[in-house]
Amino acid sequence: MKGEVSRPKLFRTVADLREFLLPWRRAGKRIGFVPTMGALHEGHLSLVRASKAETDCTVVSIYVNPTQFGPTEDFARYPRNLERDMELLSREGVEAVFAPDDAEMYPPGYNTWVEVKGVSEPLEGKCRPGHFRGVATVVLKLFNIVQPDVTYFGAKDYQQSLVVRQLIRDLNLPIELKVLPTVREPDGLAMSSRNSYLSPDARSRATVLWKSLQKAQDLLAQGERDPQVIQEAMRQIILSVPGTSIDYVALVDPETLSPVSTITGPTLAAVAVRLEGTRLIDNLLLQP
Template sequence: MTSTKMPSIVHTGAEIRQLIHSAQLSGKRVGVVPTMGALHAGHLSLIDAAREQCDLVVATIFVNPTQFAPGEDFERYPRNLEADAAKLASCGCDIVFAPAVDEMYPQGYGTSIDVGAVSRPLEGERRPTHFAGVATVVLKLFQLVPANRAYFGHKDYQQTLVVRQMVRDLNVPIDIVVCPTVRETDGLAMSSRNAYLSPDERKRATALHDSMQLAAQLASTGERSVAKLTAAMEQHLNEVGGFVLDYIAFVRQDTVELVDEVTGPTVILIAAHLGQTRLIDNLVIG
């Protein structure tokens, strides 16, 4: 922890862009951490990584309406800018960019980014408008906060691929840094949505990580069949109970290409509903 000074809070695109340009003109390397707020230790680990590599660290806090489908949790998504700013102060964040919806999407707004094949399967199949909303808001944030580096967590594996594809395809001059998933001591991946879990659901939720660890253990002892590894994961989740599975997928690392056998670096992806809460996680094996 490097500082307890409260970060400056900026609400307009014009002001944040000017601050970034001024910092870069003076030779500073700028890092940005895009978030939707409701910050936890996973987010703060991204701030720590940016702090180590950059001279000025900006966190964006914006609950982006275009990445939520009708009936999802946009309205109830936790929002507490004051609490988030205090957490950011504890790890040395310099500036918070917290725009209003009409700052990001002014009246008459009509443009959307389609990132193509990487956004179609898995999360894209279950939430068809989600990645267009993600790509669009991230590109807008990179325009308003034209940092040198942007930091994302590996927990949102497919999102990191979408962002990298968008940056590459549209020649956005920013380096994307993906940092490891941060977990609770019992293995549950940290997520703002964990706050929705009841105490009983919170205990059960660790089964997601446990099931992936089981598959990793089986793979390490020679089991290559994805069908058999998936069956073992499903059996474990059924024994714990309470899960409605969206998918278990095994993909070649750095892609969304499904594999039938674990023959090299492979990412297990899992998404499931537990009560009213949808949880995702992933683990690299092989």
């Protein structure tokens, strides 16, 4: 079954996907799972390639999950192009794509929600109330639907990967989580489906997120250990670019996301910036 490069089978219902996966599972094959919201780019495809290399059957979900968007966020305009996504996944030899509609995922009477405390609360959790409740709920549903052996996430959404790790651990899910490095454009901008919102001018200015993270690493290399000093330098770089506003610039413990008072070991630098109405996030694990 492995090695055939053809158009993935597209499934719209849980029952049909499960029926497809049953023979793979019965044959003892390893199933890899890459959950996405579509609008695929090289970041997603790096996860797909890892799954293809390490498992026997790769499932990609494409679902713009409404429960992780706030009322004033970009759910309605989030880019959707299933045909293009299917074409990209065909080239990678993906076996199955799961693209349900909202009624399949949240049928009438749906009333169960998953909350991961602790790591979900700062940073993105503070800026986007309810976001991680939606993420944890849909991810657990997808894990139960696909029942993968391995699942692949990207480090760009670092906090999300911690939430998923906690979810897997606390609920005893027999799933291995692999978090792969952020994939960047040549100028350092982290690949993101939301980059498509940026005008050419805003796109060139968006590199400021990466520049601020590099500044943090540079200051650390020069011996600076005060997170306040580093954060202020990062803020100045970001705010020197016209049209930017900052949701947060933070140096935190990479396991708990708690603020650090002085840098003594690996520290996560995380930024969320709005640029002409588009919200961009990025992070870098700093090594003193």
